[in-house]
Amino acid sequence: MSTTTEVSPKSGIINIKVDCLARVEGEGALYVKLKGERIMDVKLKIFEPPRLFEAFLRGRHFSEVPDITARICGICPIAYQMSSIHAIERALGVEIKPEIRALRRLFYCGEWIESHALHVYMLHAPDFLGYQDVIEMAANHKPEVEQALRLKKIGNELVRIIGGREIHPVSACVGGFHRAPSKAELAALRDELAWALDASIATVRLVAGFPFPNFEQDYEFVSLSHPEEYPFNEGRIVSSRGLDIDISQYEDHFMEQHVKHSNALHSVLRERGSYMVGPLARFNLNYERLPEVARQAAEEVGLRPPVLNPFKSIVVRAVELVFACAEAIRLIDEYRAPEEPKVQCVARPSTGAGATEAPRGLLYHRYVLDSSGLVLEGKIVPPTSQNQKRIEDDLWRFIPQLITQPVEEITLRCEQAIRNYDPCISCATHHLKVHLERL
Amino acid sequence: MSSNKPKVAVFKFASCDGCQLSLLDAEDELLAVAGAIDIVYFPEASRRMLKGPYDVTLVEGSITTHHDADRIQQVRRQSKLLVTIGACATSGGIQALRNWKDVNEFVHLVYAKPDYISTLKLSTPIAEHVPVDLEVRGCPINKYQLIEVISALLAGRKPNLPSYSVCIECKRRANVCLAVAVGTPCLGPVTQAGCGALCPSYGRGCYGCFGPMESANTAALAAQFRVLGATEPEIQRAFRSYSAWAWQFRQASEEAQHR
Numbered sequence: 001m002s003t004t005t006e007v008s009p010k011s012g013i014i015n016i017k018v019d020c021l022a023r024v025e026g027e028g029a030l031y032v033k034l035k036g037e038r039i040m041d042v043k044l045k046i047f048e049p050p051r052l053f054e055a056f057l058r059g060r061h062f063s064e065v066p067d068i069t070a071r072i073c074g075i076c077p078i079a080y081q082m083s084s085i086h087a088i089e090r091a092l093g094v095e096i097k098p099e100i101r102a103l104r105r106l107f108y109c110g111e112w113i114e115s116h117a118l119h120v121y122m123l124h125a126p127d128f129l130g131y132q133d134v135i136e137m138a139a140n141h142k143p144e145v146e147q148a149l150r151l152k153k154i155g156n157e158l159v160r161i162i163g164g165r166e167i168h169p170v171s172a173c174v175g176g177f178h179r180a181p182s183k184a185e186l187a188a189l190r191d192e193l194a195w196a197l198d199a200s201i202a203t204v205r206l207v208a209g210f211p212f213p214n215f216e217q218d219y220e221f222v223s224l225s226h227p228e229e230y231p232f233n234e235g236r237i238v239s240s241r242g243l244d245i246d247i248s249q250y251e252d253h254f255m256e257q258h259v260k261h262s263n264a265l266h267s268v269l270r271e272r273g274s275y276m277v278g279p280l281a282r283f284n285l286n287y288e289r290l291p292e293v294a295r296q297a298a299e300e301v302g303l304r305p306p307v308l309n310p311f312k313s314i315v316v317r318a319v320e321l322v323f324a325c326a327e328a329i330r331l332i333d334e335y336r337a338p339e340e341p342k343v344q345c346v347a348r349p350s351t352g353a354g355a356t357e358a359p360r361g362l363l364y365h366r367y368v369l370d371s372s373g374l375v376l377e378g379k380i381v382p383p384t385s386q387n388q389k390r391i392e393d394d395l396w397r398f399i400p401q402l403i404t405q406p407v408e409e410i411t412l413r414c415e416q417a418i419r420n421y422d423p424c425i426s427c428a429t430h431h432l433k434v435h436l437e438r439l
Numbered sequence: 440m441s442s443n444k445p446k447v448a449v450f451k452f453a454s455c456d457g458c459q460l461s462l463l464d465a466e467d468e469l470l471a472v473a474g475a476i477d478i479v480y481f482p483e484a485s486r487r488m489l490k491g492p493y494d495v496t497l498v499e500g501s502i503t504t505h506h507d508a509d510r511i512q513q514v515r516r517q518s519k520l521l522v523t524i525g526a527c528a529t530s531g532g533i534q535a536l537r538n539w540k541d542v543n544e545f546v547h548l549v550y551a552k553p554d555y556i557s558t559l560k561l562s563t564p565i566a567e568h569v570p571v572d573l574e575v576r577g578c579p580i581n582k583y584q585l586i587e588v589i590s591a592l593l594a595g596r597k598p599n600l601p602s603y604s605v606c607i608e609c610k611r612r613a614n615v616c617l618a619v620a621v622g623t624p625c626l627g628p629v630t631q632a633g634c635g636a637l638c639p640s641y642g643r644g645c646y647g648c649f650g651p652m653e654s655a656n657t658a659a660l661a662a663q664f665r666v667l668g669a670t671e672p673e674i675q676r677a678f679r680s681y682s683a684w685a686w687q688f689r690q691a692s693e694e695a696q697h698r
Contacts, residue, residue, distance in 0.1 A: 022486040027451060049453040049503045050558055055545035056536035060676065067646065071533045071681065074457020074579060122463065122484065133485030135473045145470070153466040164637045166464050167457040167579040168648070171641045179641040258552045265550070341642075415486070424456075 079358030091352025113155025121148030176342030277361030347373030452500030491517025650682030
């Protein structure tokens, strides 16, 4: 790990610089500046090179958008496909069939299983257990790592069957899917998903036993909310402080700020500043809509909303694994292959916004289309942009707990606090370094 | 954890992380692979980041900033074998769409304070900056091809990677040709195999995510697209996607642009 510490004996300043934050998606760095027991500065720097998606989407046909936006993120391409598809369908006034809606939910279950299994076991658990990475962890925890890989694999299998491949799947399109799987193809996954459901419950028990710093914050949580179901693709945008809006009103309430130290824009609530999206927000705002089996798993380890300790996000992710496996089984049991995998979509001058729940949180897209269906304007607000300000706010409040610790410990715990958010920096600029400066 | 096993590093430039994720997505093979090699630099997966020299370096992503243009030189100096993985590293990626536009205008479109952003005019493949020993194609790469490359390099043999077109894979899968039977525009005839003819198997035309095959006859395919009723802007867009800056596709899209 590339950490440098500069101590200036005269001024007493200590700079901690983690130049390349590990086990996150993309490239970022953290700079922390301490003077004695005071924090002078905290900056989460995102130097992932800008890729300028919103600019080159202009002039592309709406049918190309889901494949292009998938390329923002190799970890959660389905989220990008789904948010763009929903935004464009809203623009074009397309109504999809219930069978397609159910298949999209099932597709999303696959991505949540794959992404959450990756983060819980391979990216975040090593922090709690004291390893550099999952390979090192495997030396002492082989059964757990094998369980992780098998869980991740079933998530990927689900994505592969529905979408053709795990990363940048090819089947989802505006109006539905290019091809819908047969009942038999999906039913073949059922036994493995039943295993995965049990393994997810075991995961909740395992990670709930990890040591958690005593750190609770008064967050404003933001997520989608749907009257009947735990949110994936549909619902209103709600918050723990009373926000309750249609997706089309998102930009009236949220805005992006461009700060000098980051290639990712910071998103804030116009009225109130930083907020949190992701598993904690979804769990706290939608607990009653979790299926019985997921609520039981949470109850059993004493996890009840509101969960205000971001380090416990790993437990919530595990509960969401339980949910995603149970939901996938239900959807497969009820699956009927649609007669037509997609509905016709006709171009018209229009604007549409869409938001879905990526594994890391709310992902907002808006498109303006012309009469031939070409994109005039696109806007994309990824979850990590929305959490970035909140991550910095957490660090300002968490570092005082650590201030007497050695630099290595401060650095590790800061990284862990960042990984609470499962940040996807490729998304947010569309990497992570920690720099700690002690004055 | 020093050992005599080959030291492998994974470096990232402008990209989506998907190609390096393919290594972690090889769930059945990961522990065996990790047992045969020593992964000493792979920030996406580990806090352990050791300095070179490296026996094999996998490079994901394209060069889009001055900083990265310098960094790839350092990476090359530390690497015995340098393998590029994916469309960004081998051809500039989707972000090479900027190469036909004024990048400053693009930056203004996305960022409120463009002077905070440092970026190059072009998104370019790694081979335009340093010698590359082997290219693995795809957006994303096929994880089995990556494992084949690692296994071959371990065994000291040449990796078995296809150089023919997607059409061959389609025939092997006994797919009905969408271009002939349905009239769907399909980039299969000019696209390098490796995906397993995925899109035609899912009822849609190939969109060229593995980039051009070596001897791609893009002019003949563009002519056929015209027969099928495609307009010049549609042909231009078809060649201008995930491997737009690869010369065969670049030439084809520019021809359509200027007709």
